Amino acid sequence: MTHALEIEGLTKTYSDGFRALRGINLNVREGDFFALLGPNGAGKSTTLGIVCSLVNKSDGRVSVFGHDIDTDLAGAKLNLGVVPQEFNFNQFEKVLDIVTTQAGYYGISLKKARQSAEKYLKKLGLWEKRDSPARMLSGGMKRRLMIARALVHEPRLLILDEPTAGVDIELRRSMWDFLEEMNRQGTTIILTTHYLEEAEAMCRNIAIIDHGEIIRHTSKRDLLKQLSVETFLLDTEEPLESAPSLDGFNCKLDSEGSLEVEVSKGTGLNSLFMELEKQGIKVVSMRTKANRLEELFVRMVEDNAQDAGKVGEVMA
Amino acid sequence: MNLQGLWVAFTTIIVREVRRFTRIWPQTLLPPAVTMTLYFIIFGNLIGSRIGEMGGYDYMQFIVPGLIMMSVITNSYSNVVSSFFSMKFQRSIEELLVSPVPNWIILAGYVAGGMARGLSIGLIVTVVSLAFTHLSIHNLPMVVITVFLTSALFSLGGFINAMLATKFDDISIVPTFVLTPLTYLGGVFYSIQLLPDFWQGVSMANPILYMVNGFRYGILGVSDVNPFVSLGMILVFITILTAISLRMLARGKGIRH
Ligand SMILES: Nc1ncnc2c1ncn2[C@@H]1O[C@H](COP(=O)(O)OP(=O)(O)OP(=O)(O)O)[C@@H](O)[C@H]1O
Ligand SMILES: [Mg+2]
Numbered sequence: 001m002t003h004a005l006e007i008e009g010l011t012k013t014y015s016d017g018f019r020a021l022r023g024i025n026l027n028v029r030e031g032d033f034f035a036l037l038g039p040n041g042a043g044k045s046t047t048l049g050i051v052c053s054l055v056n057k058s059d060g061r062v063s064v065f066g067h068d069i070d071t072d073l074a075g076a077k078l079n080l081g082v083v084p085q086e087f088n089f090n091q092f093e094k095v096l097d098i099v100t101t102q103a104g105y106y107g108i109s110l111k112k113a114r115q116s117a118e119k120y121l122k123k124l125g126l127w128e129k130r131d132s133p134a135r136m137l138s139g140g141m142k143r144r145l146m147i148a149r150a151l152v153h154e155p156r157l158l159i160l161d162e163p164t165a166g167v168d169i170e171l172r173r174s175m176w177d178f179l180e181e182m183n184r185q186g187t188t189i190i191l192t193t194h195y196l197e198e199a200e201a202m203c204r205n206i207a208i209i210d211h212g213e214i215i216r217h218t219s220k221r222d223l224l225k226q227l228s229v230e231t232f233l234l235d236t237e238e239p240l241e242s243a244p245s246l247d248g249f250n251c252k253l254d255s256e257g258s259l260e261v262e263v264s265k266g267t268g269l270n271s272l273f274m275e276l277e278k279q280g281i282k283v284v285s286m287r288t289k290a291n292r293l294e295e296l297f298v299r300m301v302e303d304n305a306q307d308a309g310k311v312g313e314v315m316a
Numbered sequence: 317m318n319l320q321g322l323w324v325a326f327t328t329i330i331v332r333e334v335r336r337f338t339r340i341w342p343q344t345l346l347p348p349a350v351t352m353t354l355y356f357i358i359f360g361n362l363i364g365s366r367i368g369e370m371g372g373y374d375y376m377q378f379i380v381p382g383l384i385m386m387s388v389i390t391n392s393y394s395n396v397v398s399s400f401f402s403m404k405f406q407r408s409i410e411e412l413l414v415s416p417v418p419n420w421i422i423l424a425g426y427v428a429g430g431m432a433r434g435l436s437i438g439l440i441v442t443v444v445s446l447a448f449t450h451l452s453i454h455n456l457p458m459v460v461i462t463v464f465l466t467s468a469l470f471s472l473g474g475f476i477n478a479m480l481a482t483k484f485d486d487i488s489i490v491p492t493f494v495l496t497p498l499t500y501l502g503g504v505f506y507s508i509q510l511l512p513d514f515w516q517g518v519s520m521a522n523p524i525l526y527m528v529n530g531f532r533y534g535i536l537g538v539s540d541v542n543p544f545v546s547l548g549m550i551l552v553f554i555t556i557l558t559a560i561s562l563r564m565l566a567r568g569k570g571i572r573h
Contacts, residue, residue, distance in 0.1 A: 014573060015573070049573070052414045053413060053414065053572070054410055054413055054414065054572060054573070055572060055573045056568060056572050056573065073416075074317060074416040074418070077414060077415060077416040078416050080414070082414050084410065086407065088406070088407035088408055088410045088411070089406075089408050089411065090402075090403070090406055090408040091406065092339070093332075093335075097332075097335070098411075101328055101331075101332050101411070102411055102415070104324055104325060104327070104328025104329075104331075105325050105328060105329075105411065105412060105415035105416075105417050106317075106321070106325075106415055106416060107317045107318070107320065107321020107322065107324045107325055107416070108321075108324065109324055110324075149411070
């Protein structure tokens with residue numbers, strides 16, 4: 001089985017002495033849709049930066065489709081497309097020029113570069129903007145420009161560092177569709193995101209990184225199975241003065257007066273409603289509190305912080 | 317990458333560089349044409365007519381090769397230093413760093429881009445000078461080789477400057493405090509034979525003197541130094557700066573964390 005990405009014992013100490021990565025191990029299978037999650041400053045961009053040679057590693061091994069970056073860097077790079085976290089194109093250059101120039105860096109002749117640029121700019125809805133200087137694009141368009149630029153040489157592995165930051169809901173969904181389509185056609189995708197909903201919607205496998213260490217590396221399904229408690233928000237017909245005491249359930253009122261109830265796995269919702277019925281509380285609507293993965297995530301990072309004695313540095 | 321791929325990457329960098337300096341032509345192509353016209357009018361015509369001969373030629377004819385060379389030097393240098401530094405600053409250098417283009421092609425592409433600008437300006441200034449004087453060329457191969465190599469050398473210099481620069485100030489320090497004085501003292505406006513012995517000796521330590529004189533030899537056939545020594549010196553400097561540039565790229569200082 002080939003791996004699209006193999007990382008072994010990767011460490012990084014920045015020149016100021018900061019240890020951003022403390023021995024990362026990560027495998028991403030060919031064809032996977034993989035999410036790298038973690039709070040701000042966890043080391044996500046550092047890890048991806050090393051993979052695409054924007055950051056020099058301190059130690060460890062990285063290979064892309066079997067091409068080790070120490071011995072066959074060009075081979076690794078040819079298979080790789082990168083969408084970085086920050087905008088990094090020349091603001092004064094035209095959209096089409098940016099994408100075709102990038103193809104030229106991969107040795108693709110101008111004619112083919114133009115065709116490929118056209119294909120991806122059209123797919124990403126930027127073709128009408130092809131003659132605009134990049135600085136005149138909106139934030140969401142700039143993100144899509146970077147995706148088109150990353151794909152122009154048709155890499156087998158696409159890495160996206162927070163591709164949907166600052167992108168509105170509608171566009172985000174169309175970007176998800178686009179990425180899923182790319183993945184179906186065989187492109188392996190790795191992304192980082194702070195919208196866990198995004199990881200839950202698209203990704204098959206997940207790694208969680210915190211303080212430069214992988215604290216979890218598993219499939220999304222296994223991760224969700226671990227979720228032992230789910231929190232629901234109930235809106236009642238009559239506003240409640242105080243939280244009722246429901247037998248077998250933890251509950252409280254949230255700031256907007258909705259009733260927040262924790263339901264353990266295996267308890268089932270029927271007994272909750274029976275209990276509510278008994279107390280004469282009429283429920284008008286019900287929703288899950290946070291996205292499920294998010295709850296799990298916050299809990300894991302908190303645990304990790306406690307383990308490491310670093311409480312307070314958790315993601316909000 | 318195969319040979320053809322390398323060639324495509326190389327020309328891609330050049331095309332992008334040319335597109336950049338032609339896009340901002342009022343900053344790049346126009347100013348040298350204006351300043352050189354002023355030099356020709358003031359030094360060449362007004363003052364020059366009182367100076368009489370220098371090195372056996374009209375003063376105007378004497379300074380033309382120097383002024384062409386001066387424009388080539390400053391423009392080759394500033395093209396690479398500003399283009400590469402702003403790539404670093406905007407981080408669009410990452411477009412190159414993630415791609416499989418080898419370092420030597422990156423360097424060659426930027427140097428060729430700097431040469432494209434330096435030589436275009438050299439041509440513009442030459443054309444402008446024809447409005448003031450006539451030029452007959454003494455030794456064409458010498459002219460071409462000297463101007464190409466000098467342009468390459470200062471493009472390399474601009475590249476190293478850009479690699480070392482961390483803020484915009486850093487890219488004007490060398491041109492202002494090193495390049496301009498060396499050029500003015502490098503025999504653009506006078507023959508060093510006018511100087512006392514001691515200052516002649518000091519001038520011989522100025523590399524730009526050799527380039528200006530090599531070029532002047534090619535055009536007029538007169539020189540303060542042996543033109544072949546000039547060529548040799550330029551080649552030695554090119555070799556040294558190329559080695560330094562490649563080493564800096566390999567270490568990635570200032571471009572990779
Ligand atoms: N060039 C640098 N020099 C020194 N320290 C750095 C440098 N770049 C990043 N760091 C530090 O390394 C740590 C990891 O940063 P990184 O950018 O990888 O985090 P991240 O997981 O991508 O965070 P975010 O979600 O905010 O993007 C941070 O503490 C950061 O301050
Ligand atoms: Mg990041």
